[in-house]
Amino acid sequence: MIPVLSHETSAGELYFKLQEMLGDVVPDFELKYKAELAVEINRLKVEKNAVILGHNYMEPALFHSIPDYVGDSLDLARRAATTDKDIIVFCGVRFMAETAKILNPARTVLLPSRKAGCSLAASITAADVRELKQKFPGVPVVTYVNTYADVKAESDVCCTSSNATAVVESLKTDTVIFLPDEYLAKNVARETGRHIIFPTRDPRNGLSAELDYQMIGWPGRCEVHEKFTVEDITNVRKQFPDVVILAHPECSPAVVEASDFSGSTTAMIRYVEKTRAPRYLLLTECSMGDNVAASNPDKEMLRLCSIRCPHMNEITLEDTLLALQKEQYEIRIDEETRRKAYRAVERMLAIG
Ligand code: SF4
Secondary structure: OOOOOOOOOOHHHHHHHHHHHHOOOOOHHHHHHHHHHHHHHHHHHHHOOEEEEEEOOOOHHHHOOOOOEEEOHHHHHHHHHHOOOOEEEEEOOHHHHHHHHHHOOOOEEEOOOOOOOOOOHHHOOHHHHHHHHHHOOOOOEEEEOOOOHHHHHOOOEEEOOOOHHHHHHHOOOOOEEEEOEHHHHHHHHHHHOOOEEOOOOOHHHOOOOOOOOOEEOOOEOOOOHHHOOHHHHHHHHHHOOOEEEEEOOOOOHHHHHHOOEEOOHHHHHHHHHHOOOOEEEEEOOHHHHHHHHHHOOOOOEEOOOOOOOOOHHHOOHHHHHHHHHHOOOEOOOOHHHHHHHHHHHHHHHHHO
């Protein structure tokens, strides 16, 4: 588990702690400035009875200074569901903050930037899901948590990259609709030994009794993970033959296959903590490599930092401070949508 700094830490103490952890990654003058911002955020957080949840992709100085809890979307959903604080500030992207609101509607949920979206969540609408349900009546719908509340509301159960296989297997059905990540769906299909199809709007590609399908997917992609290639892996292994490569399951099946391990961001962190390789490469958002390196100074991490998530990078210490000062930007979901989405998210949390 990545250590989180105490709320009572002064700007000077915080600066020294950040320097110790991030001195090789973040310039010194920036660390001093960020320590001051973080101390003010932590003061306001206590004054306003708020909790800050930080996703593993947050930039290193933010990640190691203000969140009360850090983790992947499943870890943070669980934290959001049980907090008794008045305000939840979500340092992540919109669908994560929405999940917090779905699970804990009595709290005020704030997302520090309006621009923190997600290419996967934007790839599908509630109308698309309704159309699929019409086309494949009675087939259960599993949606990745990387979707907006109205899409979750049309689903039977949600999943994250940590529990996608367990959720699909728990349904004990021959066929599932799995949305919207094409690569995660293909990776889950391979793991569960299922055949997957991707229906189009072409009527000739409609439901057919003879068609051999067990999973029905959707062509959504994460704009970060889709960019990693087998060629990247080959090149890195040529230069560093002893590297251990970890791929997120939103990467293509070929990339997952060519890697040494595949798992959610939390599973990748645990893997690095528990193993002893000469060096590691995480095929995921670059900030996570910095965060893992800071928490494991004895491990060498390679980075492929040309690939960044523009949405996660929208969340800064400056915007988080403003979010607390002005109590912006509040997540609102109409109650009927929330209630329907809650069933799907709650069902996922019960599975594990
Ligand atoms: S990393 Fe990919 S899945 Fe995650 S928020 Fe960014 S675009 Fe969405």
